[in-house]
Amino acid sequence: MVLLDKLIAQGKNPRGFVGRVMIRIMNRAHSAITTWAFNKIVIRENSPVLDIGCGGGENIHRLTKMTARSDVYGVDYSQQAVETSILRNKEEVQSGRVTVCRGEVSALPFESEKFGTVTAVQTHYFWPDLPGDVKEIYRVLGKGGTLLIAAEIYKINYHMNNHTEDQQVKQLFLDAGFRAVEIHQNKSWRCYVGLK
Numbered sequence: 047m048v049l050l051d052k053l054i055a056q057g058k059n060p061r062g063f064v065g066r067v068m069i070r071i072m073n074r075a076h077s078a079i080t081t082w083a084f085n086k087i088v089i090r091e092n093s094p095v096l097d098i099g100c101g102g103g104e105n106i107h108r109l110t111k112m113t114a115r116s117d118v119y120g121v122d123y124s125q126q127a128v129e130t131s132i133l134r135n136k137e138e139v140q141s142g143r144v145t146v147c148r149g150e151v152s153a154l155p156f157e158s159e160k161f162g163t164v165t166a167v168q169t170h171y172f173w174p175d176l177p178g179d180v181k182e183i184y185r186v187l188g189k190g191g192t193l194l195i196a197a198e199i200y201k202i203n204y205h206m207n208n209h210t211e212d213q214q215v216k217q218l219f220l221d222a223g224f225r226a227v228e229i230h231q232n233k234s235w236r237c238y239v240g241l242k
């Protein structure tokens with residue numbers, strides 16, 4: 047496997063020492079896109095927030111600062127990511143404000159309608175079945191809840207064979223049940239916001 051393939055595999059499912067280093071780098075590298083994307087939504091107070099594909103846990107930390115009264119959850123199928131996210135949010139995990147667990151976006155380990163807001167940054171291009179996965183997120187969102195998916199455009203085009211066009215993604219959100227979809231874009235980044 048060439049080096050690039052190895053780095054992509056680590057981005058998709060961080061493991062071991064290299065994975066730990068990678069997700070710590072991602073915490074810094076994804077800061078600007080996360081700031082841009084999180085500004086597109088209003089985090090609902092008094093309603094739990096979920097970050098899917100939470101990686102190194104920086105977005106969880108940021109979400110705890112954006113809301114005073116909502117608990118924040120993180121989920122990732124990488125054990126390394128879960129451990130790093132817990133370390134990054136140690137005090138909030140100890141106080142019970144933050145919960146991080148291992149799980150797959152296609153079968154989220156949460157009851158239906160639990161969350162007011164769900165975020166996913168730089169991860170959806172790795173997901174196994176985007177239409178099914180968006181439906182699964184719709185299931186765990188409460189009525190009036192918001193889903194935000196954000197990613198770099200070149201990564202969307204590099205990793206995805208389908209669902210790279212705005213109209214396709216909009217339709218996919220509507221098919222999942224979302225009543226409204228917004229798409230924001232600049233020259234580098236794109237985000238989809240679905241309102242349940």
Ligand SMILES: C[S@@+](CC[C@H](N)C(=O)[O-])C[C@H]1O[C@@H](n2cnc3c(N)ncnc32)[C@H](O)[C@@H]1O
Pocket residue numbers: 057058059060072073076098099100101102105121122123124127149150151152166167168169172173174
């Ligand atoms: C490129 S990292 C981004 C991490 C973080 N969201 C950020 O912005 O820095 C992608 C993360 O998505 C996770 N991931 C990829 N596919 C997933 C899936 N099907 N279910 C859950 N997590 C997944 C990976 O384990 C990895 O931690």
